[in-house]
Amino acid sequence: MTTRRNVLPGFGxxxxxxxxxxSLLILIPLSAVFLSTAAGGWDHFRSAVTSPQVIASYKLTxxxxxxxxxxxxxxxxLVAWVLARYDFFGKRLVDAIVDLPFALPTAVAGLSLAAxxxxxxxxxxxxxxxxxxxxxxxxxxxxxxxxxxFPFVVRNVQPVLEDLDLEVEEAARSLGATRWQTFSRxxxxxxxxxxxxxxxxxxxxxxxxxGSVVFxxxxxxFKTQITSLLIITKLEEYDYTGATAIAAVMLLMSFVLLxxxxxxxxxxxxxxxx
Amino acid sequence: MTTRRHRNAxxxxxxxxxxxxxxxxxxxxxxxxxxxxxxxxxxxxxxxxAGYWEAIREPDTLAAIRLTLIAAAFAVxxxxxxxxxxxxxxxxxxxxxKNLLLTVLDLPFAVSPVISGLIFVLIFGAQGWFGxxxxxxxxxxxxxxxxxxxxxxxxxxxxxxxxxxxxMQAQGREEEEAALVLGASGLQTFFRVTxxxxxxSLLAGxxxxxxxxxxxFGAVSVVSGHIRGETNTIPLQVEILYQxxxxxxxxxxASLLTFLGLATLIIKKFVEWKTLET
Amino acid sequence: MVLSLSCxxxxxxxxxxxxxxxxxxxxxxxxxxAAFAKAWKAKxxxxxxxxxxxxxxxxxxxxxxxxxxxxVVTLALAYDIDAIAQKSGQxxxxxxxxxxxxxAPYTSTVVFLVRKGNPKKIKDWNDLVRAGVSIVTPNPKTxxxxxxNYLAAWGYALRQNANNETAAANFTKQFFKNVSVLDTGARGxxxxxxxxxxxxxxxxxxxxxxxxxxxxxxxDKFEIVVPSVSILAxxxxxxVEKVAKKHGTATVxxxxxxxxxTPEAQDIAAKHYYRPRLKAVADKYARQFPAVPMMTIADFGxxxxxxxxxxDDQGIFDKIYQPGN
Numbered sequence: 010m011t012t013r014r015n016v017l018p019g020f021g022x023x024x025x026x027x028x029x030x031x032s033l034l035i036l037i038p039l040s041a042v043f044l045s046t047a048a049g050g051w052d053h054f055r056s057a058v059t060s061p062q063v064i065a066s067y068k069l070t071x072x073x074x075x076x077x078x079x080x081x082x083x084x085x086x087l088v089a090w091v092l093a094r095y096d097f098f099g100k101r102l103v104d105a106i107v108d109l110p111f112a113l114p115t116a117v118a119g120l121s122l123a124a125x126x127x128x129x130x131x132x133x134x135x136x137x138x139x140x141x142x143x144x145x146x147x148x149x150x151x152x153x154x155x156x157x158x159f160p161f162v163v164r165n166v167q168p169v170l171e172d173l174d175l176e177v178e179e180a181a182r183s184l185g186a187t188r189w190q191t192f193s194r195x196x197x198x199x200x201x202x203x204x205x206x207x208x209x210x211x212x213x214x215x216x217x218x219x220g221s222v223v224f225x226x227x228x229x230x231f232k233t234q235i236t237s238l239l240i241i242t243k244l245e246e247y248d249y250t251g252a253t254a255i256a257a258v259m260l261l262m263s264f265v266l267l268x269x270x271x272x273x274x275x276x277x278x279x280x281x282x283x
Numbered sequence: 284m285t286t287r288r289h290r291n292a293x294x295x296x297x298x299x300x301x302x303x304x305x306x307x308x309x310x311x312x313x314x315x316x317x318x319x320x321x322x323x324x325x326x327x328x329x330x331x332x333a334g335y336w337e338a339i340r341e342p343d344t345l346a347a348i349r350l351t352l353i354a355a356a357f358a359v360x361x362x363x364x365x366x367x368x369x370x371x372x373x374x375x376x377x378x379x380x381k382n383l384l385l386t387v388l389d390l391p392f393a394v395s396p397v398i399s400g401l402i403f404v405l406i407f408g409a410q411g412w413f414g415x416x417x418x419x420x421x422x423x424x425x426x427x428x429x430x431x432x433x434x435x436x437x438x439x440x441x442x443x444x445x446x447x448x449x450x451m452q453a454q455g456r457e458e459e460e461a462a463l464v465l466g467a468s469g470l471q472t473f474f475r476v477t478x479x480x481x482x483x484s485l486l487a488g489x490x491x492x493x494x495x496x497x498x499x500f501g502a503v504s505v506v507s508g509h510i511r512g513e514t515n516t517i518p519l520q521v522e523i524l525y526q527x528x529x530x531x532x533x534x535x536x537a538s539l540l541t542f543l544g545l546a547t548l549i550i551k552k553f554v555e556w557k558t559l560e561t
Numbered sequence: 562m563v564l565s566l567s568c569x570x571x572x573x574x575x576x577x578x579x580x581x582x583x584x585x586x587x588x589x590x591x592x593x594x595a596a597f598a599k600a601w602k603a604k605x606x607x608x609x610x611x612x613x614x615x616x617x618x619x620x621x622x623x624x625x626x627x628x629x630x631x632x633v634v635t636l637a638l639a640y641d642i643d644a645i646a647q648k649s650g651q652x653x654x655x656x657x658x659x660x661x662x663x664x665a666p667y668t669s670t671v672v673f674l675v676r677k678g679n680p681k682k683i684k685d686w687n688d689l690v691r692a693g694v695s696i697v698t699p700n701p702k703t704x705x706x707x708x709x710n711y712l713a714a715w716g717y718a719l720r721q722n723a724n725n726e727t728a729a730a731n732f733t734k735q736f737f738k739n740v741s742v743l744d745t746g747a748r749g750x751x752x753x754x755x756x757x758x759x760x761x762x763x764x765x766x767x768x769x770x771x772x773x774x775x776x777x778x779x780x781d782k783f784e785i786v787v788p789s790v791s792i793l794a795x796x797x798x799x800x801v802e803k804v805a806k807k808h809g810t811a812t813v814x815x816x817x818x819x820x821x822x823t824p825e826a827q828d829i830a831a832k833h834y835y836r837p838r839l840k841a842v843a844d845k846y847a848r849q850f851p852a853v854p855m856m857t858i859a860d861f862g863x864x865x866x867x868x869x870x871x872x873d874d875q876g877i878f879d880k881i882y883q884p885g886n
Contacts, residue, residue: 015376017459018469023372030365031387041405084311091308095301105548109316112544114498114518117537121319127757145742213393220500227742230882237395242702245619256398263393268386408627426629508629509614526748527587
């Protein structure tokens, strides 16, 4: 692997602008969260973030986000596969629809999903006799979080599938591999980094989601309260430092997750380039 | 490069698998993505087209549309310029801390809207960093248009950059380096070599950024103040109508954003199709 | 005379007020503001526009504290306006004494909204804690209005059990165990009950319950049940003096708040199902306001004490939801 030297011009100005913008608009404002938390003192921080109700909300938020990311991994791969490898009527339309959760505002998505899946909704009324309740249960939260993260997996995996070298596949087949073996031994490993990246991005997005969840959740303490809601509850009590404490923990979690994703992506790209 | 011949040359059992997979995918998408879309329009048109237009033409709604457009008019150009600078810096150079920068850039994606709004209150609120100074000089940032614009900019920072970066990374640096060898200046290289290559990604990023800027709800809700006819954006107006038992009007206004979203998708698809062609 | 009249017209001022209010008063203030503007124009020749902002009571209070430039606040409970006074000093600590009736020109009370025909036969508070009854009510930690609901339930239990606090705590625990959806705000809870069809009973303010009945189709789907005892919910109003002085609107703001006590405004309030203070108006609308024995916030030691005991962090409400309870 050759080391690259930075020969192109514009490093100073582009990086300068980037750093300034990022500092001014992201770093400094977010630091307000940490500064406010620090002002509350360590004990207050600890009691705020380790209270059982907050921990229950962490579990719910993280759990539902992971669940959503997992569902997206499976169905996102499926949809990306179908789009990348097959032709069918309406394919272009389907390809466009995939990005819908990106383009639809979260509040509208939440209202819509709540309307459809509540007991008297289009789908809810058929699920009710089956004993399945979606709206106002953790399932509803899972649904909303799956919805908002869906495009991430598809859009990460699809280009990789499309660029897949069919010759390698055909070579495997000609050597006697079954369809499944070809998929699991040849295709999946190639797609795996993109799949992981897409799922992790979906996870990060779900962690921060509020608008769509709050309309479909029952918001019962310890059962269906997401962490964002508890931040608001703390604010209601005029406990600003408690609110920022909970927010700080969430920020750190998201930061670590995103950093891991980016390092993974950088590494996999380097691997593919050699 | 794959060709259609390759794609469709399969055995009989392959065909069955193909159709099963396509069917599952389509059912999933229909249930999951398309139904919410249809629900919005169905509710919006519950009182017919007359009811629909009446809801849109209402003064508070028109004010909300105006404010939303203003917020987007600031957020999109600023974030586009930033996106281009960031993409250039990250994809054309290697430097330490690059991944850290990329992560910080991604943060607005993952931050809860409650926090996104809260930080501006912490900074510009009456007891915030600049609070006393702003109050002395009678400047209103939060609970007024500037605050809404700031919150909108914050949540849409990564969009253009995130569209450009993968594409520019895939393009590599060879073409730019070649241009340099041939004597082009930095700006010439950028405008004549890089930009034409990525113009469609740039457009896609701008469009997504616009859609998101217009649809942001949570963060704006915190800094808006909800003053009717003055500090409500379209998403906030949807909530207001919904809370006021005006369900048809709420979904009618929501459908505006949905239309925008759909337009976004169609243009983006067109853009990607064009990219494949070039 | 013509000259002075036209001079008056030339110099008529355009005043603007911001009324920061809580969720359910949207329709009420739309009508009151129009009436006041008319009355003010007739009296002084000046035009006054009143802008409205509506959201949860607590959220609005917090916004005013951090700088939302309200000339007047009309919120759901005195605790929220107290908070504004204490945390930002924008109005005096004794604000509640500045207007009659604890600065609450109209009141409401807590009732039950049930499905038409009352299939679950809900008559009183003790029916709400029966097994199989599903309640919808907002979360008192995020909804000021919901705190009145909670206190009414608590107060009922105290009365039934000779002021035994443990019994009251158990009752309230049972109550919230039956709550199926805990919306963040009062309107959200109403929407959940009437639109989503969740729950057998909505515990809500009387005026909210009436609004639901008067929605298209409401009369066929819901009915109101008034419990044996309830609470006097006093949503107070106040001028944010610091802001009003800065805007130069102190005179008109004061007049606006005083207007709420006049027969015209009281009549409008009653039409929107708020219980008016003026006896004459109350008598006129007596039919829609059944007499019901009511507790007041004083019975709970005032808001500061009630908040600390029940709604603050680790208060009684928090303890209700602890796992293992």
